[in-house]
Amino acid sequence: MSSPLFLPNLDVVHPFLWILMLVSVVAGSSVIYVSSGKPLYGFMLPVLMTLVFWLFSQDQDIATLLGWIDVAYIALLIVFRRRYQQVMLQAQQREKYLQKQVEKGQIHEKKIILHQDILQDIAVHHGDLKRVLVSVVGRVESLYPDMMASILLLDDAGKHLVEGAAPSLPEAWNKAVDGIAIGEGVGSCGTAAFRKERVVVSDIENDPLWSNYRDAAMGLGLRACWSQPIIGVKGSVLGTFALYYSQPRHPLDEELDWIEYMSHLIAIAIENAKQHTALQRLLRDKQELSEVIEQSTDYIFKLNLKGKVIVCNQVCREFFTGDLEGKNLFDFLPREQVALIQLMMQKKLHDGGTTRYEIRIPDQTGLLHDFEINSSLRMDEGKAVGINAIARDMTERKDFERVMELRMQAMNASHEPIMILNDLGLIEFANPAAGRLYDVPYTSMIGKSAASLRKGMVGDDLYRHIIDTIHQGETWVGEIVFYSSEQGERTVERRVSPIMDTEGHVHHQICIDRDITEFKKQQQKMEHTQRLESLGVLAGGIAHDFNNILAAVMLNAGIAEKSHEPERIQVCLQRIRQGSERAADLCQQMLAYSGQGKMAVGALSMSDVVCDMMQLMEVSIHKQVELVYDLPSSLPNIVADKAQIQQVILNLMTNANEAIDEQQGQITCSTGTCWMDETQLSNAWTDDGLPAGNYVYLAVSDTGCGMDKVTLSKIFDPFYTTKFTGRGLGMSAMLGIIRGHHGSIQIDTSLGKGTTIQVYFPVSKENSADNIDAKSMKKHTEQASCPAKENFNMKGKVLVVDDEEAIREVACAVLEDMGFDSIQASNGEEALQCYSANMDEIVCVLLDMTMPKMDGKACLKELHRLDPNVKVLLSSGYHEEELYRIFDADKLEGFIHKPYLPASLEEKIVSILSP
Template sequence: MRRQSKSGLNKSKQNLRRRINEPNWLKDEMEADFLSAVLETAGMLVIVLDCEGRIVRFNRACEQITQYSFEEVRGQHFWDIFLIPEEIEPVKAVFHSLRSGHFPNQFENFWLTKDGERRLITWNNTALLGTDGSVQWIIGIGVDVTERMRAEEALKESEERFAGIVSHAREAIISVDESQRIILFNEQAEKIFGYSAEEVIGKPLDILIPPRFTKSHREHIREFSASPISGRGMNERGDIYGIRKDGREFPAEASISKVELRSGKLFTVMLRDITERKQAEERLREQATLLDRAKDAILVRDLSDTVLFWSKGAERLYGWTSDEAVGKNIRELLYTKGDPPPFEQAHKVLAEKGEWMGELRQMTKDGKELTVESRWTLVRNDKGEPKSILVINTDITEKKKLEAQFLRAQRMESIGTLAGGIAHDLNNVLSPILMSIRMLQMRFTDESSQRLLATLRASAERGARMVSQVLSFARGAEGERIAVQPRHLIREIVKILKDTLPKTIDIRFSLPDNLWAVAGDPTQLYQVLMNLCVNARDAMPQGGRLTIETENAYIDETYARMHLDAKPGRFVVITVSDTGVGIPPHIIDKIFEPFFTTKGQGEGTGLGLSTVMGIVRGHGGFINAYSEVGKGTQFKVYLPAIESTEMAQRQEEQGDLPVGHGELILVVDDEEAILEITRGTLEAFGYNVLTASDGTEAVALYAQNKDKIQVVLVDMMMPYMDGPSTIRALQKLNPKVKIIAASGLAANGKAVEAIGAAVKIFLSKPYTADKLLTALAGILKPRPRDGRPTLDG
């Protein structure tokens, strides 16, 4: 329920009283209707009682709070329905006081709802007099303060809980104000320092610090107070010491935090006496002197993996000096890439058996990887309780390398033998085929036969090259990298596809003359494109359209942030798209995993797309997949272009990107990352931006800002309310709305044509910042065009 201020309550009460005191109040139906309207629309509880305490009016707010309707309570004494037993008599006393003329007054009591819940109500009560001066009506105007009461109780409980935690904490907890005077001193602090809380509250913190450290401590507090950080380990500046009531100093470990309060800054120190630990460390150092000459790395760490001792052998092996290592966590020193799998298991075995031995992979100070044979022993104190871990590590890195080399040599020898045998057999198969083709070309001279034989010969020769590639792989050699013009490769693939694919599949391709070259292995790139085309064929069992398109693209920082595998630079983009069955959203992230396939038993190995991914990444590129069930799939292969003077010149000719002048753009997309990056890009280039994560939110925002929004950028594929539906809704609000449609599927470019002239441009995802900015500039500063432009990303 909405709450009113005290002044609001008084004002409403006065208005109601004035209106009710007018002549003929409640004497005719019109006046009764007026009062009913006032009561029902009041934002607070309003109840009117007669002189006997019977309910004569009961507004909607009362009904909502109590769950009783007015008809249920009309004419009944309100204390019989709403009051808890222990408050009936006090409330009756207030009622009689009002009836006797002692008004107005304020009162607070509980009301019982219909389901038995207690609600705390604060009342402003008054009485209305009849013409004879006697009290005729008692009016109560109330506010439900139950939630405030509960909040106060929760705060009190929280404070009590906090006090309990502070009181029984294992660390000394000391809080000081900005003048460094103590305002909190818990029980553990009393035990450590020997003072009672009463002795130190209000005293300066200096009484707990040795005199030789007070100046540096004050400087530290001043610096920390002015810094933006809220917490710090005080031991970062070296060892710290406290001083007990009896004058004895002791080493301590402490951290400090600060909070901003209305009264100023509050500083809290959590401190632990580490006297026993320091003494134990000293004993260990004395004992360890005897171990420094050992070749193995010998170290001791506590149960939380903090290094207590670091031998000379450890210094030689890892490169960290003892001063650098002691006090650090062993995980930070030796496992910068995360704990090795055996680490946690080793702790469990150590706790159960008291010792553990096994191999671990570790890192030296300079980042070199080591393999060590590690032996752990649990050290116990006089009571038999675990207190530290003795570790002896032996470097076996070279030994493991030799073992790996031997195993690799055996494996590669086996693969080489197998590959050699396969290559021999395959070459025996291919040789007569190649020789026969030449004879067949001489015998069958008609154009159709020559074309088929030429295709057969090209395929056989490529098979021979693939056999050679298998041998190269088995011997550990990489594919040859040469300058490759993708146009030639694609023309050859299209020729084969037209001869081999079903006639129900329409093959289209686009090869611009200015396409950049790439550095790659032609056979591997051929394999990539053939794999994608074969997958497209399998996705269109009833026929469809297979399209291969190429373009030059410059990937900017904006696009690279949107796609993890992308890097800024010049790329040749090869797009293979189909109009097949599409890939369901729940499996599209798995399609590049080895052995993942949606084909039936014996129809696919699940290695095709994982091979494609490996080859593309091996060429320094990346690949993106977009799909919509029932509409088709699109793969975009990005391959780094070879640098040339022509490319650099073209980049220079692009000039500065167009900028906005404060125009308001509405961006609609269900991908949060795309919304944020698009917003950042547009705002960086002078636009104001509103964002919506779905069509419903977009329509609501546009309705509120219709006169301000100049262009709407709409994703075509969104849940709930998709792009086309959103565009139609926007057109109803404003038939002249200017829209840029965007989608990862080129097929959606056809879909927007049916929507009308509102869609000015179709952007193919992923789009770069320059294409988005160019599209906006084209809409906001239109030029004569033939048809609707399309900007491919």
């Protein structure tokens, strides 16, 4: 059997080994080609088979031949394996390329679907930008699961970015960037909006643009941010579209293209939403304008050039009865008005522009209305096709203007100066009379302050008083004095009333002045004449009162002279003392009447005051008149001046006595308490504003002649009297006393049936005396309780200075009883001589105020010049506060009011000289 050249001749024993050899070669080749990285196993099989073959054959040549065959085989296998790997690598690369193309196709398909979905969202939800932006962000994030998208919008000012949509970003981050200002170095988005270009930050930790936001971003797991500005059609920045990653990452070109592409879609969504909003606003404005036109009280209509009504509003239809659209307006107008309108239309076609004219048109009833018409041409492609017109019914305005013109003429014709001021006190209107009063052209007064006319200033005390009054809704009435270069000093009575809006706010003032200079002069002359005429009445009344007092004093003195009973003499002396005190009180009232007195208020019981005056009243009325008293003992107190209340009681009793005259009759004097409400107080003679509450009343009723309505209406007029016998200080003065005590008075009278007069005073409250208009005393009159007389060493001389000898004698007697030596002087000059001679011994000076040669004021000054430490006790019948306006209070040690009791003088002396 012949063999191939490369095989030796084998025995019949060896065929099986050759078969195994071939199998090993095939198996080794298969292992090498199949193995992905372990060719050693493929090489080992033929080598092992060669060894096995050699072992069986024991032929060295065959083994060598097989070895070379293995080497050649292995070399071929290596060459074939490399080629195979190259082919397989190319196949794998092709497979990957195809896979990427498939993935890109899928992504592209998704992008196309995303594009369609976004455009559909924009079309369907164009009015809800927030919803569209959230949908865009959600769809973008669905393509890239490891990415978080954000849309920020630029505000209207173009300065700040606000949240648009970022559902996947941490809420803390959304709050942190909401409202950030755009600018260089403001992260990715702020910088991108500022630069108007894309900003890619691959690593937030190391990028300087994030220096101010790095910690916050990294703390929330944000490591990369690519931001694309959203640019509108006109090139303006609308916002930013950004992609965030939790790891540092650099974008691929296709990703950057995708970001830019998405920003264009978002720009479409934003601008579409803005256009939708603008369109909705336009439609709403159009609807509102249509409603305004329809509801307008002006007559609005559109006409063609022949007068046919195209459109009109409701008031037009109501005025012309029915639907006007499609009808000719000229058919509803008088012929002469149609001619006027046609003439105006021709003029408008020629001149163009807007035309204003007035016409009179009758309504359905034939009543003529004044209309003001404003019309303009309606153009279409440069050609006039009709007229737009607005007509306003001016009938009421014309009537109002005529009324205002009449009022203006009346104010200008008025002889009373009239000014209208704004809320700042500046003059907005002045009539000619105002100019004549203030010697200036009335037209030049406009814009000036009313205060300047009186040479005052805005904000001074008078101005504030006026403003405070009118802002309370009240009219200020007062007098002002100014100097005119032509007329001299003028006195003006001014009334300033507020002009308020519906809410009660003062916006203007009306000021009416009246020159009362001559009236004041005439009034002063008249008052002087009336006062002179009233002196007789007053003297008679005072004489009447003093006669009553002196009668009681003389009667009691006569009884005391004849009586030998000490108790009866003591009673008479007590009555004499009471009468003297009443006379002193009457003198004090005369001082008050002359303006030199002052109220001394305190808590009083009305019943007690009447009881104290019973004796005096009983000797003051006619014997035919019966006195009846009803005086409860448990009345609440009132706060009043006792002397003035006594004067009121005496006046009422005297008037009642005179009303009965010398006929038989009865006078009833009663007191009590009652509740007075606003209605009752409004029906009484009183000041406005007395509050409802409990009042103490004094009622005096008589069975005399009564009064008619004429007499009753004049009873409180100054100096009014129906008799020349006098009425004390008069009802006018009595009313002043009552008002000064915040009281009121009611009169019930009937001619021929008598009169009842009731006087009401408010019940005293705790510390009410502090609320009456009484000033606190001077520090040197506010003395504590005096030291006991027996504990006081009374030595030295007291200089008594008075022009009345009787007063000097009595005062010296009291002082000598106290233990002092006394020196007398009848005037200021003698007092200075006596003091100079006895300066070291005189411990006190009792000084009268009114004296001949040198009065008390001049004497006091000289005494202090001689001795600055001199102690002076001033004595006078004038009220203390009146004297302190004349004297230097620091130069006086005290004051004692004439007439005074011995005990009062002793108390004052002890108070002054006590250590």
